[in-house]
Amino acid sequence: MFLLKQKTTLPGFHLALGYTVFYVSLIVLIPLSMLFIKTSTISFADFWSIVTAPRTLAAYRLSFGAAFIASFINIFFGVIIAWVLARYSFPGKKIVDALIDFPFALPTAVAGIALTTLYSSNGLLGQFLYKIGIQSAYSWTGVVLALIFIGLPFIVRTIEPVLQEIDPEIEDAASSLGAGRLQIFFRIIFPAVLPSLVTGFSLAFARTIGEYGSVVFIAGNMPGKTEIAPLLIITKLEQYDYSGATAIALVMLIVSFILLALTNLAQWWASKRIGMS
Amino acid sequence: MSLARTESPLIRRILIGIALFYLILFIFMPLFIVFSTALEKGVSYYFNSLKDPDTIASIQLTLITALIAVPLNLVFGVAASWAIAKFDFRGKNILLTLIDVPLSVSPVISGLIFVLLFGLQGIFGPWLRDHGWRIIFTPSAIILATIFVTFPMVARELIPVMKAQGNDEEEAAITLGANGWKTFWYITLPNIKWGLLYGVILCNARAMGEFGAVSVVSGHIQGFTNTLPLQIEMLYNDYSFTAAFAAASLLAFLALFTLVIKSLVEYRFRAELKAVRKGAH
Numbered sequence: 190m191f192l193l194k195q196k197t198t199l200p201g202f203h204l205a206l207g208y209t210v211f212y213v214s215l216i217v218l219i220p221l222s223m224l225f226i227k228t229s230t231i232s233f234a235d236f237w238s239i240v241t242a243p244r245t246l247a248a249y250r251l252s253f254g255a256a257f258i259a260s261f262i263n264i265f266f267g268v269i270i271a272w273v274l275a276r277y278s279f280p281g282k283k284i285v286d287a288l289i290d291f292p293f294a295l296p297t298a299v300a301g302i303a304l305t306t307l308y309s310s311n312g313l314l315g316q317f318l319y320k321i322g323i324q325s326a327y328s329w330t331g332v333v334l335a336l337i338f339i340g341l342p343f344i345v346r347t348i349e350p351v352l353q354e355i356d357p358e359i360e361d362a363a364s365s366l367g368a369g370r371l372q373i374f375f376r377i378i379f380p381a382v383l384p385s386l387v388t389g390f391s392l393a394f395a396r397t398i399g400e401y402g403s404v405v406f407i408a409g410n411m412p413g414k415t416e417i418a419p420l421l422i423i424t425k426l427e428q429y430d431y432s433g434a435t436a437i438a439l440v441m442l443i444v445s446f447i448l449l450a451l452t453n454l455a456q457w458w459a460s461k462r463i464g465m466s
Numbered sequence: 467m468s469l470a471r472t473e474s475p476l477i478r479r480i481l482i483g484i485a486l487f488y489l490i491l492f493i494f495m496p497l498f499i500v501f502s503t504a505l506e507k508g509v510s511y512y513f514n515s516l517k518d519p520d521t522i523a524s525i526q527l528t529l530i531t532a533l534i535a536v537p538l539n540l541v542f543g544v545a546a547s548w549a550i551a552k553f554d555f556r557g558k559n560i561l562l563t564l565i566d567v568p569l570s571v572s573p574v575i576s577g578l579i580f581v582l583l584f585g586l587q588g589i590f591g592p593w594l595r596d597h598g599w600r601i602i603f604t605p606s607a608i609i610l611a612t613i614f615v616t617f618p619m620v621a622r623e624l625i626p627v628m629k630a631q632g633n634d635e636e637e638a639a640i641t642l643g644a645n646g647w648k649t650f651w652y653i654t655l656p657n658i659k660w661g662l663l664y665g666v667i668l669c670n671a672r673a674m675g676e677f678g679a680v681s682v683v684s685g686h687i688q689g690f691t692n693t694l695p696l697q698i699e700m701l702y703n704d705y706s707f708t709a710a711f712a713a714a715s716l717l718a719f720l721a722l723f724t725l726v727i728k729s730l731v732e733y734r735f736r737a738e739l740k741a742v743r744k745g746a747h
Contacts (some may be wrong), residue, residue: 190542192555192556192557193553193554193555194554194555194556195554197633198552198637198641199637199716200640200649201548201646201650202549202552202553202555203537204545205545205546205548205549206549206553206555208542208545209542209546209550209561210561212542212545212546212617213546213561213564213565216613216614216617217564217565217567217568217614217617220579220580220582220583220614221567221571221578222585223582223588224578224579224582226582226589250478265483266484266488269484269488270485270488270489272481272485273482274485276472277478277482279482283729285486285489287726287728287729288489288493288494288725289489290494290725291493291722291725292492292493294668294671294720294722294724294725295496295673295675295717295718295721296674296676296677296695296717296720296721297573297675297677297678297695298675298677298695298696298698298699298714298717299500299675299695299698299717299718300496302698302699302702302710302711302714303496303497303499303500303711303714304496304746306499306663306711307495307496307499313495313499314491316494334492338492338496341493361652361699370473370477383557395570396569396570398571399483399571399572399573399574400573401572401573401574401677401678401681402573402677402678402681402695406699406702418572419573419574419575419678422574422578423574423681423682424570426578426581426682429587431581431582431585431587431588435582436577438572438578439557439574442571442572444744445570445572446570448570449563449566449570462660
């Protein structure tokens with residue numbers, strides 16, 4: 190019983206934990222360890238030349254850069270959407286609220302072909318964007334548009350509950366002491382939602398850097414220009430260059446893990462702040 | 467009093483307008499495009515394109531894949547949430563992090579690791595070849611990759627729900643002489659059934675819609691290793707846009723159905739879901 194921290198009367202701990210650990214090892218740990226085992230067979234010089242090749246760097250720049258821009262745009266609009274959903278009532282609000290999770294529920298390939306059809310030069314929205322000089326498909330812009338779609342629910346759903354939980358009495362107190370709405374927003378509400386902004390941003394960013402299905406149709410896939418990192422992995426695999434694919438994947442995986450750790454840190458920081466107030 | 471707490475009607479309208487404009491651009495329009503393109507050549511064309519033998523084969527493979535992956539991940543999800551929510555043990559955070567891993571890994575990498583395991587240049591590849599077995603580029607690889615990608619879905623929904631429920635009811639049942647299975651069946655399960663339902667539906671939606679991971683291990687053999695999403699890609703790249711969107715509309719329906727179930731669960735069990743949200747998204 191050395192694993193358990195407390196005595197308990199409930200049964201099934203060893204069975205449940207044993208099965209969980211077995212299944213996690215079989216499905217996640219062993220397959221994922223392949224990435225590290227395979228990398229260990231590549232010399233460091235080879236690894237370095239793969240991940241710093243101009244084509245690889247361009248793919249990283251696109252995947253990370255577009256994910257950053259999309260998450261940044263989503264933070265701004267996500268706050269407005271979460272605010273509207275948490276505070277105001279308007280007709281159709283329930284449907285709007287339910288559809289926020291649509292990008293999360295829609296298979297990425299469907300999102301990919303829908304967004305490409307929408308934003309290509311003769312598409313419903315693309316025709317207007319092309320007219321004002323925005324090439325909204327088969328370009329960097331297209332990748333950002335797809336990643337905005339994918340990341341939006343992560344950001345809205347992280348901020349919304351925090352906005353709902355802010356005690357209205359604090360706002361009343363501030364207002365009765367003479368604070369205006371803008372002052373209340375920047376002095377009270379913004380600091381309260383800041384940790385959730387950080388969490389939402391890193392959740393969306395982590396989800397979007399590795400995104401494939403929704404992006405590959407709209408990206409254009411020109412090597413060195415509009416080729417995302419996951420597509421480069423697939424191209425390497427199709428050329429039976431397993432080492433190249435693995436090296437590129439490992440760098441992406443490490444970035445994801447660092448982000449996951451930062452997210453946990455942000456959540457810990459947030460819970461500590463809430464605990465204090 | 468209420469004036470002090472909220473913005474002027476003009477500001478309110480502007481904010482609602484901005485929010486709706488953004489959502490129309492990025493959520494309503496893509497949804498609309500799927501159905502309008504699928505039906506642009508009429509209803510009979512729509513149904514005929516779904517009757518294509520390769521499309522039907524891809525639907526079958528998708529259903530079989532979900533039928534295997536979802537129950538396995540359901541059993542795992544229940545076991546994992548029982549261990550994690552009901553007991554306090556060392557190493558819990560490491561286990562929780564490991565369970566989250568498939569969600570933060572690129573789908574392409576999720577496929578790649580199975581190629582590294584079972585592909586011809588992979589660790590078990592030569593051994594499998596010598597015994598006349600193949601996994602990569604067969605439905606088995608698709609099922610394996612799908613299990614990997616969807617494996618946290620049930621556990622993640624259940625853990626916060628079970629945690630919020632606490633241990634008191636179960637402890638009382640055990641003290642009164644019920645055995646473990648009986649306690650689970652009559653006490654725990656009724657308490658978590660809504661969270662469980664949503665977890666299963668979400669897991670199923672993901673299993674049927676997975677694209678990146680299965681794309682890497684599938685080999686895109688029509689009628690054999692093409693799942694529905696892969697068939698959509700193939701139709702689209704062949705410029706059969708209407709047929710591609712007809713097939714896509716099936717998955718869009720599935721996504722809408724998932725959202726309806728989510729709203730129902732939310733309605734039936736608000737408190738439960740609040741705990742879920744705190745833990746999950």
